[in-house]
Amino acid sequence: MVTQRSKSNTPKDQKLANALKESKAPAISRAAAILRLLGKSETPLGLQSIARALNLVPSTCLYVLRALVDEEFVSFDTDTKRYSLEAGVLTLARHWLRRNQFTDLSQPVLNRISQEFDVTVLGVNVVGLEHIIVVAISQAGNNFQISAQVGSRFPAMISATGRCIVAFGDYTEQELEEKFKTLRWDEPPTFDEWKAQIGQARIDGFAVDEGNYISGVTVVAAPVWKSRDKLSHALVAIGISSVLKRNGLPELQQALLKSAQTLSNQLSGEVLAQAK
Incomplete structure (x- = not known):
């Protein structure tokens, strides 16, 4: 993603x-x-x-x-x-952002994780299996920069975010395989490898893409729930693989997961399980 x-x-x-x-x-x-x-x-x-x-x-x-x-x-x-x-499109966007609780709640979280681990962190809105939309971003301080901006759209099933969406959703294997064939990766996994990674994401509560989508880049994504049965958003951290390993990838994963769970509780008003 x-x-x-x-x-x-x-x-x-x-x-x-x-x-x-x-x-x-x-x-x-x-x-x-x-x-x-x-x-x-x-x-x-x-x-x-x-x-x-x-x-x-x-x-x-x-x-x-x-x-x-x-x-x-x-x-x-x-x-x-x-x-x-x-500029008229900005009026609509401004009204939406003003009413979007996730954006306000997530921005301080993105800033904190980005500074602590020197990674770029996104807050994305999930629209089923069709696409995800970036609604908040905090850029890393290092020389690695991504071109994603607020409003950027990506295929929903790509990279770590896609693994989260599938892991915590209810989709048939047929529709997943059809959409999987349309995805573009630098180092594509096989469909079976991808399904195994989805199974691991279901166990861990977060997903990892180590160089599949972009060679040399690791992406970590954790799901955010607006209701018990609806995966609505995700937190996504992106950085150079060697830098993340040096700065502590396991610690980043846990920080992202804990933050996503806290945001889920804030959005839903109740304690949600890590997975459905």
């Missing part, structure tokens, strides 16, 4: 396009897809580029873009004829 990869975004764009075809509310899906596409683009995009990326008819794409401009979610440069996100 953790860093934005430099590989082509074409598969993600195609996934957005496929989702549009299957949507029961196409107008909303088109608007959401356009916003996501503009959000991940490093430069403004023209009408034809947007329509082509999402397999939309240009006239339909233009209609949606004009509506988004009117609502101040998208801006249009009359000189370049290109579109980009407008």
